[in-house]
Structures are given as C-alpha cells and as structure tokens.
Amino acid sequence: MSSLYKRVDYQALINFSADVLQRIGYPRNKAEITAKVLVEADARGVASHGVTRLKVYKNELESGHVKPLADPEIVFETPISAVIDGHYGIGSHISQFAMEICLEKTRKNGTCYVSVRNSNHFGMAGLWAEMASREGFIGSAYTNTIRCAVPALGRQRMLGTNPIAVSIPTDEEEPFLLDMATTTAARGKLGVYKRRGKDLPEGWIIDEEGEPISDAQAATNLLADPTRELGGQVFLGGSGEEMGGHKGYGMGLLVELLCAPLSMGSWTRDVFQTPDANVCHFFSAFRLDLFGDPAPIRTYVGNILRALRNSAPLHGESQVYTHGQKEAARRKIALEKGVEIDEATWSMLNGLARDFNFASLEER
C-alpha cells in the first residue's frame, strides 16, 4: 500500500515513535509497545495503521479519550475466559495484557476467550492474532471502532469497520494471517487515498442519501463529523443484497456482538460519544493438539496454502496469494532495507521532530 518516499531503519523508527509517545505522556513501556505495533504495520505495507497514527494518538490523548497512566484490570474470569476493563488506557498496551492472559490460559487449559471494554485503538488486528500462532495456537482478534459504517439496506451510521483477524500456524515460517476490515475498505485506507489525491472506488462510501461518494476529501469530511447521523462506509459486498452486502454487514455485526455485549462495554454507536473512547475488543486462542498431533495439521495447512499460490491466476495477474504472504514479504524487505514511508507521513514525522526538538529521522 505504501507509495515509497523514504526508507527508514526499522528500529530507528520504533525508537523515534516511542520518543514521541513518551513526550506526549505515555509511560516508556507503553510507548515502546505502541511504537512497535505502529511500525510493524508500516513494515508490512499497512500504512493506514502505521506511524501516521502518531498524530491521531496525540489528538486522542489531548482530547482525553486516552488515559496513558491507567492500567487494565481483570474484572471476571474462569479457567478459559477473562473480561478486562481497560479503564480508558492505551489500546496496544491493554491488548498485549489481554492477549498474554489469553495465551497463558490456553497453554494451561487448551483455549481461552477474552473480552475487553473501555479500551482504545489497538493498531493492526492481525498482530494480536499472530501472537497466538507464534506459539502454535490458532488465534483471533476483533474490535469495534469509531462509528462510520451503514448496515446493508441502510444509510444511518451504526457500526464501525469492525475488523476480524485470524492467524493459523503452518509448516512455513509465516502463519496464515487473515486481517480484514468487514467494510469494503479499512477507514485508514481513506486517509491513504486522500494523502495521495486518488479517487475512491465506487461502493466504498455512501452519502446521506445513499449515493456513492468518489472524492476522498468529501468522504473524509463526512466521516470526520461526529454529528452526522447519515452516510458512511459500506460493508463488504455493497449496500444492497444482490452482491452480498448483507454478508459483509453480518460479519461486521458479529464482531460488534462479540466485542461489546461480551465485555458489557460500549457498542460502536456509543464509542467516542463521551470524553472516553470506550472501544471494545475480543480475543481468542485454541491449541492444535485439541485435534491430535499438531505437526501433520501444520503441514496440511501449508499444503493447502501452497496449492492455492500455485493455482492459475487471472490473465494479467502474476499469481494467487494467500493471506499474510504479501505482508510477510514486505516485512522481510523492510527489516533489511528500512520501512517504507510516504511523503505526507515523512513531513508529519519531521513536524513532530521539530515540535519536540527531537533529532529528526534523517539525523538518527
């Protein structure tokens, strides 16, 4: 996704981002986790969830949505579940805490489900699911988001982009990693189109009357105004039923029902409607040895993925991909040659360096 302007050393970009977050009020350990989550997204080419968010995170902190000193708390648990209150703290720190509990219980008891309320933006959902597959488990992560999406057949803004991430270990180095907004496009992708001056594909966003919007700036204005009740992002499959819009909407609604009621936190309609953000998440993991010997299972998963990659592509396409493959390849290059940053993000980072009198990324 990244339109290359500069490559920045992976660790230098983490350090710089952590310095920025610490300066705006994050404790160092929370700044480091958050910086890593952002830079990991950039390294994988998911610029929408990368360091461009530093500016957003700064605004959220200044507006009081994020309380950087608050720590998450387990408010209910069983041997295979936990409910966590994030107390309006930092999303990536809360999610790391939640996923560590999820993995600890899974190691002991085979599986775990964790719901989280009163959190904030947790970055790229796939990173949390991937924590499970790194241990050989199947993992998943879900979150509600700021209100921005209309249900199929509707034009009132009721839900979020509500992403789903699932990671499954294979016999390869990298897992199967599905990480998708249930809307046609992730909200952050709009920002990428806007910064690059590109028209939106028809069917990403509808206006207050239900008509498609192609101008990324107009779409951003529509979504940015929290007083607007009508118009918003469309779920996968479109705003009608013939191309399956009710299915994308169903996946988004499923995410909502796992996140908010199971944590008794806010549903998307109410997220960011008070001074606190109130984002909710849901995580789960389960062990492969619930089904026998994990080794042949992992090999079988790998065989299916390889068969798909070797299948006949559409004319004009070089190959069929499996989920996580492109991102893993980009990450490998980013670790060797530096993380791709586009021009607008580069300017933003330099602006932060000037504001805080930090050594800029070029000086590091």
Added chain:
Amino acid sequence: MSSLYKRVDYQALINFSADVLQRIGYPRNKAEITAKVLVEADARGVASHGVTRLKVYKNELESGHVKPLADPEIVFETPISAVIDGHYGIGSHISQFAMEICLEKTRKNGTCYVSVRNSNHFGMAGLWAEMASREGFIGSAYTNTIRCAVPALGRQRMLGTNPIAVSIPTDEEEPFLLDMATTTAARGKLGVYKRRGKDLPEGWIIDEEGEPISDAQAATNLLADPTRELGGQVFLGGSGEEMGGHKGYGMGLLVELLCAPLSMGSWTRDVFQTPDANVCHFFSAFRLDLFGDPAPIRTYVGNILRALRNSAPLHGESQVYTHGQKEAARRKIALEKGVEIDEATWSMLNGLARDFNFASLEER
C-alpha cells in the same frame, strides 16, 4: 427466496421427505433428521437447501458417495474437543451427532470445538449453529463443499462455497443467526435462478478465461462438470482486490483451514474426487457465563439488533434487517399456513411420489 406455487403442511412435507429418504435406503431415524433439516430450510425461505435436495441426495446415494448405514465415530477427544470420522455416512445425521457432543462438553466445560471428516452435505449450516443458541450458548458451524470457487486474482477452481454460520442468543425468541456462503452466492441459489429462468448478476461466476457469466444454465453446466479445472464461483467482494475479493476469499479459505486440517479429512480440492464424498465440517460452542451474568448480555445483544432494525433505511427500502429476522418471520408463517414450494420443486416431489407409488403431497 421461494416463488410461491403451493403451500404444503410442514409436518406432511417432513413425513413425505422422510418416506422418500427411507425408500432410497436411509434408516428411518436418519431419514427423519435429514427430512427435518431440508424442510426447515424451505420453511425459512432458503429453498436452495430445501427439499429440492431430495433428488441430489438420491443421486449421491446411488453414486455411492453416501453410505446410509455407516455411523459416525469419535476418533480423538479432550474435555473441550472431539474429532469425528463420519465414515461417509449421512451429513445431517453426522452433524447432529457432532453437535450433540459439542453441546454436552460445552455444558460441562464451558466450550467445545468439534471437527468432522468423511461426511456429506449437512444442509443449511445455520441449523447446527442454532442448536447451541437454543441452549443459551454462542454456536458456530462451518463446512467445506464440492469444489466450485476460484480464489481472488485466480481462475482455477480450488475451494467451495464454504459457508459460515454463527448463532448468538438474545432476549428475543429468535437468535441472531448469520448463515452465509463465503462466495457471493450459495451454490444452491444458482439452481433457484436456473429453475426460474433468471439471469445471474454479474460477478457471481467467472468462466475459464475469468470473464463473468450471466446465463444460469451455462454457469450450472460449467460447475457441474467435475473435469473442468478453470472458472467457477467468485467469493464475496469479487474476483479482484479493489472491492475486497481477497476478504471473501480469506473467509472461505479460513473455513477450509478449520474444516480439513483440524479433522485431517479432505480439503475441497479433493471432496467428491473419489467414490466417497469426504466433506469436512467444524463446529464450536461457548457459554455466555464465561463472561459473567448471561441475562444482561442477552438483553444487550437484543438492544443492538433492535437499534439496527430501527435505523434509517435506503430510499425505497422498507427497513434494515438483522440476521435471521426474515427467515424467522417466514418460518412462523410456514408453520401456520404451510411451507412455500415453487413449481419446479412441486413437480419433482410429485415425480418422486409416482416413482415410489407414494401418496402425493396433495393426497396427504
């Protein structure tokens, strides 16, 4: 979905269908379960998974794909999981067996995951997920299918329609019930279009060169030929990436990875490629009290669904629906006034009655 030709009494249609299945070789108990699964789909308006399948089931039995006397067997288990070998038996009977184990372990231990290999078509996926929500649990059901779908950016037939069903209890009589093929349309929907002589929407099926097919008969011919390697159904979001085709493909692939490797059964590429069908399923359930008191959780789920139904519809639409709502309303009418059957299905049922010298549905 049903174009009304006749209404048939719910129980009479089950009895007739069970008689047909028994006559072709199903033991009575398996015939009754299967008949109920088919008629429940018709009652909900999901004609593609209804009694029209009697003809398909007869063919599958005659071709040896289904072994009606085989019984499922637990081949591996833990307190929260089971792997079941269906031994090529009857899909709905195997799935009932699997889901009963899943619910029994969930009652005892809070959750359960069950994978199934060597099964057959299990009917409408949602019915199995709904078994869990009737007990107050969250339930899900997944299955691979006959090979018919191309991955995003691809034109080789590698996967199935691979449906996902999730059911969540609410404070209302009927649960949230998402039940969706991960392809844009369920395979059975093609048959409905063909029987009614309707053109397919562009983007449901591509031909061997990757071009869309609009003629339902041509599409059916393409899919019906098992020697054809190229062309097939498209996943939700289309065959490219701009409208999210990689997401629909990702959901379908996720279903495949849960069904086949976790049961060590056949993946879609190999389903129906031997005399046995080898369909695989995956089921799971977990209890609401893993997260605290279930009552307020159920109310909260209901509140979200009601808010969506009361939100502003697109111009020209009467309302926004939630998943399972339309089907529950149709089922209520079907139980009172009879199940809707279309003309082609009516003829087929009368043909079966003549073949077997049964009292026809009009005589019952």
